[in-house]
Amino acid sequence: xxxxxxxxxxxxxxxxxxxxxxxxxxxxxxxxxxxxxxxxxxxxxxxxxxxxxxxxxxxxxxxxxxxxxxxxxxxxxxxxxxxxxxxxxxxxxxxxxxxxxxxxxxxxxxxxxxxxxxxxxxxxxxxxxxxxxxxxxxxxxxxxxxxxxxxxxxxxxxxxxxxxxxxxxxxxxxxxxxxxxxxxxxxxxxxxxxxxxxxxxxxxxxxxxxxxxxxxxxxxxxxxxxxxxxxxxxxxxxxxxxxxxxxxxxxxxxxxxxxxxxxxxxxxxxxxxxxxxxxxxxxxxxxxxxxxxxxxxxxxxxxxxxxxxxxxxxxxxxxxxxxxxxxxxxxxxxxxxxxxxxxxxxxxxxxxxxxxxxxxxxxxxxxxxxxxxxxxxxxxxxxxxxxxxxxxxxxxxxxxxxxxxxxxxxxxxxxxxxxxxxxxxxxxxxxxxxxxx
Numbered sequence: 001x002x003x004x005x006x007x008x009x010x011x012x013x014x015x016x017x018x019x020x021x022x023x024x025x026x027x028x029x030x031x032x033x034x035x036x037x038x039x040x041x042x043x044x045x046x047x048x049x050x051x052x053x054x055x056x057x058x059x060x061x062x063x064x065x066x067x068x069x070x071x072x073x074x075x076x077x078x079x080x081x082x083x084x085x086x087x088x089x090x091x092x093x094x095x096x097x098x099x100x101x102x103x104x105x106x107x108x109x110x111x112x113x114x115x116x117x118x119x120x121x122x123x124x125x126x127x128x129x130x131x132x133x134x135x136x137x138x139x140x141x142x143x144x145x146x147x148x149x150x151x152x153x154x155x156x157x158x159x160x161x162x163x164x165x166x167x168x169x170x171x172x173x174x175x176x177x178x179x180x181x182x183x184x185x186x187x188x189x190x191x192x193x194x195x196x197x198x199x200x201x202x203x204x205x206x207x208x209x210x211x212x213x214x215x216x217x218x219x220x221x222x223x224x225x226x227x228x229x230x231x232x233x234x235x236x237x238x239x240x241x242x243x244x245x246x247x248x249x250x251x252x253x254x255x256x257x258x259x260x261x262x263x264x265x266x267x268x269x270x271x272x273x274x275x276x277x278x279x280x281x282x283x284x285x286x287x288x289x290x291x292x293x294x295x296x297x298x299x300x301x302x303x304x305x306x307x308x309x310x311x312x313x314x315x316x317x318x319x320x321x322x323x324x325x326x327x328x329x330x331x332x333x334x335x336x337x338x339x340x341x342x343x344x345x346x347x348x349x350x351x352x353x354x355x356x357x358x359x360x361x362x363x364x365x366x367x368x369x370x371x372x373x374x375x376x377x378x379x380x381x382x383x384x385x386x387x388x389x390x391x392x393x394x395x396x397x398x399x400x401x402x403x404x405x406x407x408x409x410x411x412x413x414x415x416x417x418x419x420x421x422x423x424x425x426x427x428x429x430x431x432x433x434x435x436x437x
Contacts, residue, residue: 016162025055029122029124037077040077040083041180055084056083058074058085063099073187120161123162127224130167131209144234144237244271245274245278247259253279255322256319257319257320258297260272268293272313275322292306300316356397356399358395358398359395361392369415380406
């Protein structure tokens, strides 16, 4: 193989290789285009010299007729280089985020699905890609996190994403790839959609960035530097917010709403967004977030509910809850809701085990508790401080017409009836019970 003309490219890969501990796999995200084909070619050379195993992952989005050609090229290139290839075929559903965004979501989901924990994935993105990403974020009105564009390294879901060439101008990659092409050692597929300026990124690449660099020759480098500054600012804000959240947190999913309300609006926004990220939830859009923050001082008995795609916030009794937007009670009662098979015995007689049936709470249920007599379940739940939206996701266990126990989905025991003893194949997973007989 001809030696690379730009020696910085393999040197950057050697540096990236150090970040993956021995015994862990190194992967290349291989689209089949020029950049990723060049990355795989040089990565194979570097990994072979260091005695490290290399793998490739191709995500077939199935969005264009050329998708099969790209997959065929990736298979041929990996065979020639002796690199094991995994092909992930994904379904892309725009759902309001646009084709580009939906394809990106599907691609990252495939990365998480196919890479073993602890492995590293190399991406071929470069300085021009970074400049485009920064401009897109700015045009969408993004905050510090969005304006940080693409980090050179990101640890996510147990895998590491590395962009070894993020500060390399695209021209260097083009020169190197063409040198390999002339030597007959590299071919790639040209994506026919790359010239279509209907897509936002292509419009920036072909129409906007050339004008910017014509007037400001170092525009791409400057935008990359701005992204670095935003990454630093975001990291500092995240650290400060995490320290402050420790003083506001009342439970894993709850903040002290009254204390939060004493902060400035900018601080409130930062704290709520950071708490969402800590909980793995989507952060609220700006208008939804302001709607929520306007109601932090709502009356204790008010039931504030603000939802956005993938998450929601609720205010109740001075607590701010950040939750996934789901409703188990709207689904059939299946193993998803009850994760244990429950039985009951009467008066401790193990020989009289009774299989139980489970229903969602419908209203009007009554349970007899030791020392408290017959109690209305609705009143019990209110007295116990169970939030209103959780009361419909309460499971009632029945022995015939008798209410034997009450669970919080999936199998946390809240109450059991006087004289009954519950058993389950997964008893060790039960939480503490209250009002037990």
